[in-house]
Amino acid sequence: MPICKCASCGTQQTVSIPERVNVRENPEFKAGVRDGSIFVWTCPACGKPNLVTDQAMLYHDPDARLMVYLLPPGSISARMEDSLAKQSALISESLGDYTLRRVDDVGTLMEKVKIFDAGLDDCAIEMCKHVTRMEMAEKGDKDILQAKMKFFRMEGADNEIVFTYPKDGSMQCVAVGFNVYEDCAGIIRRNPSVKPSEGFARVDSGWVASFFG
Ligand SMILES: [Zn+2]
Known part of the structure; x- marks a missing residue:
């Protein structure tokens, strides 16, 4: 148990x-991970x-066949990093169609849980963010290219996807149509090379940029 300083x-x-x-x-832990209160x-x-x-923290939702490994930088040594790579290959093999993700911070863990709880695919969501950022930059918001955009929720009868991002010290929202998400999911389906790496994969803006940057 870590000793923390106020x-x-x-x-x-x-x-x-x-x-x-x-x-x-x-099940009582789920809400605490989703809102970060844990x-x-x-x-x-x-x-x-x-x-x-x-x-x-290793977050495991057996019903969703999902594992998200929160590994903040510095929380594991290089040696552990090496053994994790070997272990994750074994885990991928034995668990089959599990989704395995690796995240660096609490905020991204919260986001992943929200995405999968909403029944969405995080690869398509990352691509959706990429497309949205590009469009906003084209309309003149150049800062958006560096901003950390996060999935907030899916809302309304039309399943609009709402993202949040920081701007001038406060949180802003942008909603995109579900059709944008579906288009992204379709592009990923048609391009088998666009997929996460083996084991606990990072699926983030860097991952999208490696294909569509
Ligand atoms: Zn205090």
């Missing part, structure tokens, strides 16, 4: 966050909430 007053506290979450065995601890001295950003 960012506000410096009080140290032992914080217990599960290293493995299986949402079939512990990573928050409240300082007993000053009452301020703190976010644990450096702990690894």
Whole structure:
């Protein structure tokens, strides 16, 4: 259990966050991962909430056949990195049609869970973000190319896809039609080479750029 330091007053506290979450065995953990609250601890001295950003977590949803490995930079050594690569090849082989993803931060873990809970494919979502960013940049918003866009939710009768992104210190939303998502999913289906790598794969803006950059 890591010892964490309150960012506000410096009080140290032992914080217990599960290293493995299986949402079939512990369904109560799902909401905490989706909204990030599982990573928050409240300082007993000053009452301020703190976010644990450096702990690894393996999120497992057996019903969705999904595993997302949160591995913040520095949370594992080079040797562990090496053994993870070997293990993930074995896991891919033994689990078959499982979706295995690797993320670096809590926000991206939350996003992945939301995407798969909505029944969407994260590869198509990343491509959808890419297309949306390009369109917004063409209309004059050049900052959007560097902004971190995140899937927020699918809403309305038309299943609009809503993304959030930071701009001038606040969060903005942009909604795109479900047809854009379907077009992206179609392009991916027709291009078998556009797929995640073996094992716990990163599917992010860098992944999309490697095909369509
Ligand atoms: Zn404190």
